[in-house]
Amino acid sequence: QVQLVESGGGLVQAGGSLRLACAASGRTFSSYSMGWFRQAPGKEREFVAAISTNGAATRYADAVKGRFAVSRDNDKNTVYLQMNSLKPEDTAEYSCAASRSWLRVTAPSYDYWGQGTQVTVSS
Numbered sequence: 460q461v462q463l464v465e466s467g468g469g470l471v472q473a474g475g476s477l478r479l480a481c482a483a484s485g486r487t488f489s490s491y492s493m494g495w496f497r498q499a500p501g502k503e504r505e506f507v508a509a510i511s512t513n514g515a516a517t518r519y520a521d522a523v524k525g526r527f528a529v530s531r532d533n534d535k536n537t538v539y540l541q542m543n544s545l546k547p548e549d550t551a552e553y554s555c556a557a558s559r560s561w562l563r564v565t566a567p568s569y570d571y572w573g574q575g576t577q578v579t580v581s582s
Contacts, residue, residue: 460485460571461483461484461485461487461488461491461557461570461571462483462484462485462571463481463482463483463484463555463556463557463571463572463573464481464482464573464574465479465480465481465553465554465555465573465574465575465576466479466480466481466482466576467479467480467576468552468553468576468577468578469577469578469579470579470580470581471545471578471579471580471581472580472581473545473546473547473580473581473582474544474545475545475580476541476542476543476544476545477542477545477578478539478540478541478542479495479539479540479542479553479555479576479578480537480538480539481493481495481537481538481539481540481555481573482535482536482537483536483537483538483557484536485536488533488536488557489512489513489533490512490559491512491557491558491559491570491571492509492510492511492512492557492558492559492560492561492562492563493509493510493529493531493538493555493556493557493558494506494507494508494509494510494555494556494557494558494563494564494569495507495508495509495529495538495540495553495554495555495556496553496554496555496556496566497549497551497552497553497554497578498551498552498554498575499550499551499552502551504554504566505520506520506564506565506566507519507520507523507527507540507553508520508523508527508528508529508540509529509558509562509563509564510529510530510531510538510562511561511562512561513533514530514531514533516561516562517529517562518562518564520564522548523542523549526542526543526544526545527540527541527542527543528540528541528543529541538555540553540555542578545578545580546580547580547581547582548580549578549580550578550579550580551577551578552575552576552577552578553575553576553577553578554572554573554574554575554576555572555573556569556570556571556572556573557569557570557571557572558570
Protein backbone atom coordinates (compact mmCIF):
# COMPACT_ATOMS: atom_id res chain seq x y z
CA GLN A 460 0.00 0.00 0.00
CA VAL A 461 1.27 3.44 -0.95
CA GLN A 462 -0.30 6.67 0.23
CA LEU A 463 0.36 9.82 -1.76
CA VAL A 464 -0.11 13.43 -0.69
CA GLU A 465 0.34 16.32 -3.11
CA SER A 466 1.28 19.88 -2.21
CA GLY A 467 2.42 23.08 -3.87
CA GLY A 468 -0.63 24.05 -5.87
CA GLY A 469 -2.00 27.56 -5.94
CA LEU A 470 -2.83 30.62 -8.00
CA VAL A 471 -0.19 31.99 -10.36
CA GLN A 472 -0.14 34.45 -13.24
CA ALA A 473 0.48 33.29 -16.78
CA GLY A 474 4.18 32.92 -17.39
CA GLY A 475 4.86 32.07 -13.78
CA SER A 476 6.13 28.90 -12.15
CA LEU A 477 5.01 26.42 -9.53
CA ARG A 478 6.62 23.33 -8.07
CA LEU A 479 4.36 20.50 -7.03
CA ALA A 480 5.48 17.81 -4.62
CA CYS A 481 4.04 14.39 -3.96
CA ALA A 482 5.09 12.69 -0.74
CA ALA A 483 4.69 8.94 -0.50
CA SER A 484 4.41 6.70 2.51
CA GLY A 485 5.92 3.26 2.72
CA ARG A 486 9.33 1.75 2.12
CA THR A 487 8.62 0.64 -1.44
CA PHE A 488 8.46 4.07 -3.10
CA SER A 489 11.59 3.43 -5.16
CA SER A 490 10.00 0.38 -6.77
CA TYR A 491 7.21 2.42 -8.39
CA SER A 492 7.23 4.53 -11.49
CA MET A 493 5.47 7.78 -10.72
CA GLY A 494 3.15 9.84 -12.85
CA TRP A 495 1.42 13.19 -12.82
CA PHE A 496 -2.03 13.65 -14.28
CA ARG A 497 -4.37 16.61 -14.42
CA GLN A 498 -8.07 17.17 -14.81
CA ALA A 499 -9.72 20.45 -15.70
CA PRO A 500 -13.42 21.09 -15.04
CA GLY A 501 -15.58 19.39 -17.63
CA LYS A 502 -12.62 17.57 -19.16
CA GLU A 503 -11.20 14.10 -18.89
CA ARG A 504 -8.14 13.34 -16.84
CA GLU A 505 -4.99 13.62 -18.93
CA PHE A 506 -1.43 12.44 -18.61
CA VAL A 507 1.19 15.09 -17.83
CA ALA A 508 4.48 13.39 -17.00
CA ALA A 509 6.01 10.18 -15.71
CA ILE A 510 9.34 9.16 -14.24
CA SER A 511 10.97 5.76 -13.87
CA THR A 512 11.85 4.14 -10.59
CA ASN A 513 15.41 5.52 -10.47
CA GLY A 514 14.61 8.78 -12.21
CA ALA A 515 16.74 8.01 -15.25
CA ALA A 516 13.85 8.05 -17.70
CA THR A 517 11.00 10.50 -18.09
CA ARG A 518 8.06 10.98 -20.38
CA TYR A 519 5.93 14.06 -21.05
CA ALA A 520 2.72 15.01 -22.73
CA ASP A 521 3.28 17.17 -25.80
CA ALA A 522 1.34 20.02 -24.19
CA VAL A 523 3.91 20.42 -21.40
CA LYS A 524 7.12 19.29 -23.05
CA GLY A 525 9.84 21.87 -22.61
CA ARG A 526 7.94 23.68 -19.83
CA PHE A 527 7.47 21.04 -17.14
CA ALA A 528 10.08 18.80 -15.52
CA VAL A 529 9.45 15.75 -13.37
CA SER A 530 12.01 14.53 -10.85
CA ARG A 531 12.16 12.34 -7.78
CA ASP A 532 14.14 11.92 -4.59
CA ASN A 533 13.88 8.32 -3.43
CA ASP A 534 15.61 9.13 -0.14
CA LYS A 535 12.77 11.53 0.64
CA ASN A 536 10.02 9.38 -0.93
CA THR A 537 8.99 12.40 -2.98
CA VAL A 538 8.31 13.15 -6.63
CA TYR A 539 8.24 16.69 -7.98
CA LEU A 540 6.73 18.50 -10.92
CA GLN A 541 8.41 21.78 -11.79
CA MET A 542 6.06 23.82 -13.95
CA ASN A 543 7.42 26.84 -15.81
CA SER A 544 5.91 29.23 -18.35
CA LEU A 545 2.47 28.38 -17.09
CA LYS A 546 -0.52 29.07 -19.30
CA PRO A 547 -4.21 29.50 -18.42
CA GLU A 548 -4.87 26.16 -20.12
CA ASP A 549 -2.68 24.48 -17.49
CA THR A 550 -5.38 25.23 -14.92
CA ALA A 551 -6.49 21.90 -13.44
CA GLU A 552 -6.34 19.65 -10.45
CA TYR A 553 -3.01 17.85 -10.53
CA SER A 554 -2.65 14.37 -9.07
CA CYS A 555 0.31 12.09 -8.64
CA ALA A 556 0.08 8.35 -9.00
CA ALA A 557 2.23 5.27 -8.50
CA SER A 558 2.54 2.41 -10.95
CA ARG A 559 4.27 -0.96 -10.96
CA SER A 560 4.53 -0.60 -14.73
CA TRP A 561 7.19 1.45 -16.47
CA LEU A 562 6.39 5.00 -17.66
CA ARG A 563 2.77 4.42 -18.57
CA VAL A 564 0.60 7.27 -19.84
CA THR A 565 -2.84 5.85 -19.11
CA ALA A 566 -4.55 6.27 -15.77
CA PRO A 567 -5.67 2.62 -15.41
CA SER A 568 -1.97 1.64 -15.39
CA TYR A 569 -1.54 3.35 -12.04
CA ASP A 570 -2.26 1.58 -8.78
CA TYR A 571 -2.29 4.36 -6.20
CA TRP A 572 -3.44 7.96 -6.39
CA GLY A 573 -3.18 11.09 -4.33
CA GLN A 574 -6.11 13.40 -3.69
CA GLY A 575 -4.82 16.16 -5.92
CA THR A 576 -3.79 19.78 -5.65
CA GLN A 577 -5.37 22.67 -7.53
CA VAL A 578 -3.35 24.80 -9.92
CA THR A 579 -4.96 27.94 -11.28
CA VAL A 580 -3.24 30.10 -13.87
CA SER A 581 -4.67 33.55 -14.43
CA SER A 582 -4.31 35.43 -17.70
